[in-house]
Amino acid sequence: MSTAKxxxxxxxxxxxxxxxxxxxxxxxxFAAEFDSILAYVGKLDELTLPEAGLEVPPLHNVxxxxxGEYESGTWTKALVAQFPQxxxxxxxxxxxxxxx
Amino acid sequence: MTKPLNELTITEAAKGxxxxxxxxxxxxxxxxxxxxxxxxxxxxxxxxxxxxxxxIIAAQERIDRGDAPMLCGxxxxxxxxxxxxxxxxxxASKMLANHVATYDATVTKKLKDAGAxxxxxxxxxxxAMGSSTEHSAYGPAKNPIDTxxxxxxxxxxSAAAVAAHMAIAGLGTDTGGSIRQPAAHTGLxxxxxxxxxxxxxxxIALGSSLDQAGPxxxxxxxxxxxxxxxxxxxxMDATTITPYTYAPKEARExxxxxxxxxxxxxxxDADVLARFEETLAKLEALGxxxxxxxxxxxxxxxxxxxxxxPAEASTNLARFDGVRYGLAERGATLLExxxxxxxxxxxxxxxxxxxxxxxxxxxxxxxAYYRKADKARxxxxxxxxxxxxxxxxxxxxxxxSPAFRFGEKSDPVSMYLEDVFxxxxxxxxxxxxxVPMGDVERDGVSLxxxxxxxxxxxxDDLLFRIGALVSGETL
Numbered sequence: 362m363s364t365a366k367x368x369x370x371x372x373x374x375x376x377x378x379x380x381x382x383x384x385x386x387x388x389x390x391f392a393a394e395f396d397s398i399l400a401y402v403g404k405l406d407e408l409t410l411p412e413a414g415l416e417v418p419p420l421h422n423v424x425x426x427x428x429g430e431y432e433s434g435t436w437t438k439a440l441v442a443q444f445p446q447x448x449x450x451x452x453x454x455x456x457x458x459x460x461x
Numbered sequence: 462m463t464k465p466l467n468e469l470t471i472t473e474a475a476k477g478x479x480x481x482x483x484x485x486x487x488x489x490x491x492x493x494x495x496x497x498x499x500x501x502x503x504x505x506x507x508x509x510x511x512x513x514x515x516x517i518i519a520a521q522e523r524i525d526r527g528d529a530p531m532l533c534g535x536x537x538x539x540x541x542x543x544x545x546x547x548x549x550x551x552x553a554s555k556m557l558a559n560h561v562a563t564y565d566a567t568v569t570k571k572l573k574d575a576g577a578x579x580x581x582x583x584x585x586x587x588x589a590m591g592s593s594t595e596h597s598a599y600g601p602a603k604n605p606i607d608t609x610x611x612x613x614x615x616x617x618x619s620a621a622a623v624a625a626h627m628a629i630a631g632l633g634t635d636t637g638g639s640i641r642q643p644a645a646h647t648g649l650x651x652x653x654x655x656x657x658x659x660x661x662x663x664x665i666a667l668g669s670s671l672d673q674a675g676p677x678x679x680x681x682x683x684x685x686x687x688x689x690x691x692x693x694x695x696x697m698d699a700t701t702i703t704p705y706t707y708a709p710k711e712a713r714e715x716x717x718x719x720x721x722x723x724x725x726x727x728x729x730d731a732d733v734l735a736r737f738e739e740t741l742a743k744l745e746a747l748g749x750x751x752x753x754x755x756x757x758x759x760x761x762x763x764x765x766x767x768x769x770x771p772a773e774a775s776t777n778l779a780r781f782d783g784v785r786y787g788l789a790e791r792g793a794t795l796l797e798x799x800x801x802x803x804x805x806x807x808x809x810x811x812x813x814x815x816x817x818x819x820x821x822x823x824x825x826x827x828x829a830y831y832r833k834a835d836k837a838r839x840x841x842x843x844x845x846x847x848x849x850x851x852x853x854x855x856x857x858x859x860x861x862s863p864a865f866r867f868g869e870k871s872d873p874v875s876m877y878l879e880d881v882f883x884x885x886x887x888x889x890x891x892x893x894x895x896v897p898m899g900d901v902e903r904d905g906v907s908l909x910x911x912x913x914x915x916x917x918x919x920x921d922d923l924l925f926r927i928g929a930l931v932s933g934e935t936l
Binding site: 424 | 564803
């Protein structure tokens, strides 16, 4: 595990990955808090763990057959009411493909 | 009856309703008016619901017919991250301030089917991230025992509502201690069931491999009534278990209580430890035996948790992007829409955990952090399994200290340490309960503490049995 200090640049890079904006004024504080959290989490370094075999929890994900069919449109009104922008019953979003 | 109606337990209220000492309407009015009167000071609820007249009438009819379940006509507090169709479910975040649930969570549906009523949606830390409700976007909930102190978190609103008798009982969710820690801080019983015992369908997710819904109640019997009403396999949640998933353990007459002494040597208030020892002595006097157990990796549970939980949280919260529902800020491009919506919608603790989760999952760090933590999680589970060879339950205090003052834990790590005893049950999936074990005094105020009992996977019922021994109830 790295012992290097987190910098404002690191926080900025993570924020970009997570698609949030951290205000310039908060970068230093976030970096300092990150350091203390990572120092604490870094205790894991002391642990010697077996190579493999313990990761899998004793649970199995399962598939089920389709069921509980409902008539088309049953949920439409309630779901469409939540859309921030819409055209009729369609969700309206910005164009994501351009020819530039 | 001498007690005001809103101060009754579920068991007492159900009995009174059947004896026609009072009506469902009177019980509802008692809780709703207490909630309306106390909420401006306590901020336990983010919204109080109007009386559902049809549900109140239907509940009364079922009780009069004589075939009503125990929860019929009982007013409950619902945590704001559990969907109730037609009501806002915001997870105490600005991101979901306008989000109206389009369906009932499975737990909501089961409680409605049982005839339960909902007083309102209870305050919490934003997206259940915190141990004090100080991270709620709508201000913290206050502890009714001492309003200068927090009620714990993240289910602090539900705990405050039940402790202040603004509901007969309440629902919380628990990812790292969010039911048990507030229960300990407000003198209630709180249960985190076996992972998969109760469906997660319709819960706003924090850490999907850790989250469970569960009861906050005034008695062990009440916690059991709520658990029994909510448990069960659900086709909408593939991780729910069946009664056969885990081999049932034989119930012994004399229980063996495992105590990991090595975890109690430091970081624990002396009077909290004293209440714990007294409670153990009481159990011993009842004929049960104490066994020393060793859980060597437990000291690493909290660091493990603070890798796994943010990793899952950052993944789960990626869905809130301002496109389909929730807060929708607009910029020049679709990417700007995402960034502006997330930045305006998430509070600082939420952003902190999203960044932390993004970090531990990023290439170059995933092996050192996430995969290592996941492996350590397996070791923790194996250690508990081994300990349960020599004991039936494992006991320690729920929290190192009683309820703390607002602002007392301002740096993130000191707040995270609130969960030092509770996170392990989420990491192992094992059921755990907090039951009041006596008061300690701080600044002239008597504050409750809780004993924390963990049982093997699937052995939730054993926790009610031993919990009732601690509280002195007969189930």
